Amino acid sequence: MKESKENPPTIYYNDMFESEGAIRLSIFHEIGHYICEDEDDSKDDLADYFARHFMCPTAYLMLKGIESPNEIVAFCGVSFEAARNASANIASRKKKFGFKLFSHEEEFIKKIDPIASVA
Structure with missing residues (x-):
């Protein structure tokens, strides 16, 4: 409908x-x-x-240094299982790309948190 x-x-x-x-x-x-x-x-x-x-936006969590499941639970208010998956995504991303944030992620982060420092 x-x-x-x-x-x-x-x-x-x-x-x-x-x-x-x-x-x-x-x-x-x-x-x-x-x-x-x-x-x-x-x-x-x-x-x-x-x-x-x-x-659990991966790039934003990386920027804030929030990577462990417990930190993600506290910051994002998700279940431990969801936080564990997000933590694994961050680890996989860092292994493949390092700490690099892509330009579209930087632009998005500036919109949702203008005070966040994007290097």
């Missing part, structure tokens, strides 16, 4: 059985479907990617 003023996009979630971090991840997953114009929910991998990187 297409959205309209009379039928805006709506996300429903159950807060009875999940942690706050899992609920937020689920909501951002659904937002990922919306942003990617995935009307039949067939792009779950893309929606998962959007949610993970929205909640």
